[in-house]
Amino acid sequence: MANILDGNALAKQIKEQIAEQIARDKLEVSLAVVLVGDDPASRIYVNHKKRDCEQCGITSHEYILPAEATQAQVIELVQALNGDDEVNGVLIQQPFPMGIDVVAVNEAVSAFKDVDGFRAETVGRLAIGAETFKSCTPAGVMELIKSTGVQISGKECVVVGRSNIVGKPMALMLLNESGTVTVCHSRTRDLAEVTRRADILVSAVGVANLITADMVKEGAVVIDVGMNRGGDGKLCGDVEFAAVSAKIGDSGWITPVPGGVGPMTRAMLMSNTLAAFRMQRSSSGVCQGSRALPDDAEGERSSHRV
Secondary structure, three states: OOEEOOHHHHHHHHHHHHHHHHHHOOOOOEEEEEEEOOOHHHHHHHHHHHHHHHHHOOEEEEEEEOOOOOHHHHHHHHHHHHOOOOOOEEEEOOOOOOOOOHHHHHHHOOOOOOOOOOOHHHHHHHHOOOOOOOOHHHHHHHHHHHHOOOOOOOOEEEEEOOOOOOHHHHHHHHHHOOOEEEEEOOOOOOHHHHHOOOOEEEEOOOOOOOEOHHHOOOOOEEEEOOOEEOOOOOEEOOEOHHHHHHHHHHHOEEOOOOOOHHHHHHHHHHHHHHHHHHHHHOOOOOOOOOOOOOOOOOOOEEEEOO
């Protein structure tokens, strides 16, 4: 059977390192999370992020806008947070209610506070290999891969999925580490033929059990970003875990779902927030602006601090 990549354990280690730095240097680091509407899954994710902030010694501020909030109101709140010197990172919890342009809202976030790594400028800097915030999920995947000791340079890397949030930045990060990268998607012919070449396979399409044992090779590193519900209602990934684990064998590595990529995504958010703090306090990246929130934004602010 394959070696299991324990995202919970690695995320815990990373968060402990962040907490140590914050405590040692007596830093006042904060993250603002904007939630629009009352999507139950979003509420769960936000609660997880609060807990991560508490574990790291980061203050979390939550801003809740009603589902009927307009795009203009959301952007106005984001711009106010951009100007709040006590806020180091701004995260916009998705999905949004209908009628709000996610790209427009992401672009409204200050480049100094884009801890999700979604702005076009941020992704552009990633594309040219410049220093930048890295989108949290693919950044977490990179940490998982590196924890195996497998060298990315020169390896055949296959990314299944081409989303702006995971697939595209994932491919860029692997390419920046000198991997030979192929991106597959819904128009790819003979997906299995491509995935069988992969030394490192990352699946991020959200289709339960898409990747089967006949689609991987022995010794591969298989990263499952998918989060789906199987026919039995239980959480599962894009990868048929038991069969693929048996196929890649004891020289291979695989992430479970849950407990693999998910915890690492949140750990990278904490890392990006600390990096944002340091950038804003450096001589080259001081964040200036008013701390005031718009009077007519229908928001609710609550703070959480350890």
